[in-house]
Amino acid sequence: MSEGRVALVTGGSRGIGLATARRLQRDGCRVAVTWRSAPPAPLEGPAGSEPLLPVSCDVTSPEQVEAAFKETEERLGNVEILVCSAGITDDTLLLRMSEDSWSAVIETNLTATYRTCKRASQKMLRARYGRIVLISSVVGLLGSAGQTNYAASKAGLVGFGRSLARELAGRNITVNVVAPGVVSTDMTAVLGAERLSALTSAVPLQRAAEPEEVAGAVAWLVSEEAGYVTGAVIPVDGGLGMGH
Amino acid sequence: MTRVDNEAAFEKFKECAVEVLQVPAEKITPAASFAGDLEADSLEVVELVMALEEAFDITVEESELEGVETIGQAFELVTSKL
Numbered sequence A: 001m002s003e004g005r006v007a008l009v010t011g012g013s014r015g016i017g018l019a020t021a022r023r024l025q026r027d028g029c030r031v032a033v034t035w036r037s038a039p040p041a042p043l044e045g046p047a048g049s050e051p052l053l054p055v056s057c058d059v060t061s062p063e064q065v066e067a068a069f070k071e072t073e074e075r076l077g078n079v080e081i082l083v084c085s086a087g088i089t090d091d092t093l094l095l096r097m098s099e100d101s102w103s104a105v106i107e108t109n110l111t112a113t114y115r116t117c118k119r120a121s122q123k124m125l126r127a128r129y130g131r132i133v134l135i136s137s138v139v140g141l142l143g144s145a146g147q148t149n150y151a152a153s154k155a156g157l158v159g160f161g162r163s164l165a166r167e168l169a170g171r172n173i174t175v176n177v178v179a180p181g182v183v184s185t186d187m188t189a190v191l192g193a194e195r196l197s198a199l200t201s202a203v204p205l206q207r208a209a210e211p212e213e214v215a216g217a218v219a220w221l222v223s224e225e226a227g228y229v230t231g232a233v234i235p236v237d238g239g240l241g242m243g244h
Numbered sequence B: 001m002t003r004v005d006n007e008a009a010f011e012k013f014k015e016c017a018v019e020v021l022q023v024p025a026e027k028i029t030p031a032a033s034f035a036g037d038l039e040a041d042s043l044e045v046v047e048l049v050m051a052l053e054e055a056f057d058i059t060v061e062e063s064e065l066e067g068v069e070t071i072g073q074a075f076e077l078v079t080s081k082l
């Protein structure tokens, strides 16, 4: 449990980010979520919990990230738990991949994570407390045809996260990475039933994960219980990435 | 800067250093070195710089920090921007 802590979840409007935000809300955190297209609904959680605070923010904009932190600080307090879940795919084979497609994915998945972590760690350093979780992917280490940009960004998060874990370790701040496999969200829905069933057939557990199953791992990593875990890459992939 | 201003600035500088580095005020002397006398690691020095930027409303570039090893040198850098 992480009761009373202030959390910010990027990409908290949908999918894994929203499931994580709701789980932290249930665990007693005060949770802000970023949104671009539409804030999540409802904002209310179970009785006794604080409603989610939706903050409008495109993580590719340094100004909007700064504004999102400011708003969260004013309304809830300094961010003690940061979950970076905002992410995109733009799949195509390398030979057909444009510079724009490459940059957009690296910018959203990797550079924006640098930006949000940098901003959050300023206050965490002073507080001598912090929990950062980055949502990577099984394909970061496994590789995936058609996803060179995405896999590069997700592998990048591992190197980034582990370096940051070392930088901040002396200040009671942990940085960990969660690497989901196939999860039932909008991101995988666009693949279509056929491609999805081909993907899940390669999964030892023979199914896709629910976003709540990824949220469970994140909730544990940010809890007091996991205080001695840092620089870890936790797979939540039904066994898909075993050995990597 | 007059002598009085300079002393006031050093007091403010000292407050930041005491808070960030968590050392007694008497240890914050111009000759004190970050790594040796104050046992500050690189992250603490960065934290101090950030606190000073806020307290004095200045910005310090990464490159300006090169060779800054003592309290006196850091204070000089700060006052050069006031």
Ligand SMILES: NC(=O)c1ccc[n+]([C@@H]2O[C@H](COP(=O)([O-])OP(=O)(O)OC[C@H]3O[C@@H](n4cnc5c(N)ncnc54)[C@H](OP(=O)(O)O)[C@@H]3O)[C@@H](O)[C@H]2O)c1
Pocket: A010, A011, A012, A013, A014, A015, A016, A017, A034, A035, A036, A037, A038, A057, A058, A059, A060, A084, A085, A086, A087, A088, A108, A135, A136, A137, A138, A179, A180, A181, A182, A183, A184, A185, A186, A187, A188
């Ligand atoms: N689903 C999977 O199978 C799977 C597997 C492994 C890893 N992951 C990773 O898990 C994370 C969440 O994925 P998901 O499946 O939950 O995806 P999703 O349902 O498509 O949701 C993506 C989230 O990211 C946000 N987002 C995207 N670009 C953004 C930007 N520039 N600024 C702010 N927010 C932005 C979206 O916000 P809007 O609502 O405003 O668009 C949305 O909240 C991603 O990093 C993804 O790579 C997913």
